[in-house]
Amino acid sequence: MTEATLIDGKAYAQTVRGRVAQAVTALKDRHALTPGLAVVLVGEDPASQVYVRNKNKATLEAGMQGFEHRLSAETTEGDLLKLVAQLNEDPRVNGILVQLPLPKQIDEAAVIAAIHPDKDVDGFHVINAGRLWTGGAGTVPCTPLGCLHLIRHHLGADGLSGKKALVVGRSNIVGKPMAGLLLNESCTVTVAHSRTADLAAECRQADILVAAVGRPNFIKGDWIKPGATVIDVGINRMDAGEGKTKLVGDVEFATASTVAGGITPVPGGVGPMTIAMLLYNTVRATCLQAGVPVPEELDA
Numbered sequence: 001m002t003e004a005t006l007i008d009g010k011a012y013a014q015t016v017r018g019r020v021a022q023a024v025t026a027l028k029d030r031h032a033l034t035p036g037l038a039v040v041l042v043g044e045d046p047a048s049q050v051y052v053r054n055k056n057k058a059t060l061e062a063g064m065q066g067f068e069h070r071l072s073a074e075t076t077e078g079d080l081l082k083l084v085a086q087l088n089e090d091p092r093v094n095g096i097l098v099q100l101p102l103p104k105q106i107d108e109a110a111v112i113a114a115i116h117p118d119k120d121v122d123g124f125h126v127i128n129a130g131r132l133w134t135g136g137a138g139t140v141p142c143t144p145l146g147c148l149h150l151i152r153h154h155l156g157a158d159g160l161s162g163k164k165a166l167v168v169g170r171s172n173i174v175g176k177p178m179a180g181l182l183l184n185e186s187c188t189v190t191v192a193h194s195r196t197a198d199l200a201a202e203c204r205q206a207d208i209l210v211a212a213v214g215r216p217n218f219i220k221g222d223w224i225k226p227g228a229t230v231i232d233v234g235i236n237r238m239d240a241g242e243g244k245t246k247l248v249g250d251v252e253f254a255t256a257s258t259v260a261g262g263i264t265p266v267p268g269g270v271g272p273m274t275i276a277m278l279l280y281n282t283v284r285a286t287c288l289q290a291g292v293p294v295p296e297e298l299d300a
Contacts, residue, residue: 004261016149040069132181179191216238219252
């Protein structure tokens with residue numbers, strides 16, 4: 001019995017962030033451009049506070065400008081939309097990220113729709129979703145884009161064409177855009193979910209399996225096709241006894257890692273790639289807005 005190759009997202013994210021920093025330096029040197037990312041946090045959700053702090057730190061480390069806006073949990077939808085409108089018009093800001101979830105009095109869809117599509121570095125705007133599915137140049141949500149980079153890193157740039165890919169999960173944030181990305185790589189794609197009839201049988205046919213269903217250890221090792229590439233997007237907190245908790249994915253790692261050809265761990269797999277892809281998207285957005293070519297250093 002052989003162990004799967006561990007697809008180390010933490011290490012690869014560092015590689016991507018290094019490329020982003022080189023691309024930022026190139027934009028400054030060649031075009032006197034400094035990418036700027038605005039992050040908006042409404043309320044005091046502890047997890048969101050950690051995410052925002054990490055995003056701002058990574059932005060500055062990459063040599064970009066960071067603009068942080070912290071608003072109270074009582075902020076009205078109207079006030080948030082006014083801020084988004086100001087950021088849309090600010091030439092220093094190339095990317096806008098409004099941290100989700102938002103307080104219940106604010107319509108998330110309305111806020112996402114208010115962000116200019118070219119500054120939507122989260123890739124959630126309906127125009128960017130349409131661009132993905134019609135082959136246009138748009139911004140792709142960070143988590144599925146990070147998954148694609150990890151798959152390419154593991155299989156090689158030409159290693160996806162013709163493969164059977166299964167995406168377990170159908171959210172607008174991960175599942176649907178992931179399917180679009182894999183289709184664009186010439187995979188044969190199936191989208192499944194928790195209500196799929198005989199999900200195990202679907203999994204056993206997949207050369208590439210992306211799990212984003214949000215259920216701990218939901219996909220068992222004996223569901224995995226031998227040699228498959230397994231990307232686990234799930235981050236589930238479980239009781240570890242003695243008042244402690246542990247993070248686990250949607251895939252039962254211990255059993256799946258004895259069957260798969262390559263697998264991402266949780267933590268340390270997809271998670272670190274999300275912030276790396278946010279920075280990556282911000283560089284590309286900056287180039288789009290300025291009408292300059294994307295530095296070759298970004299995808300070196």
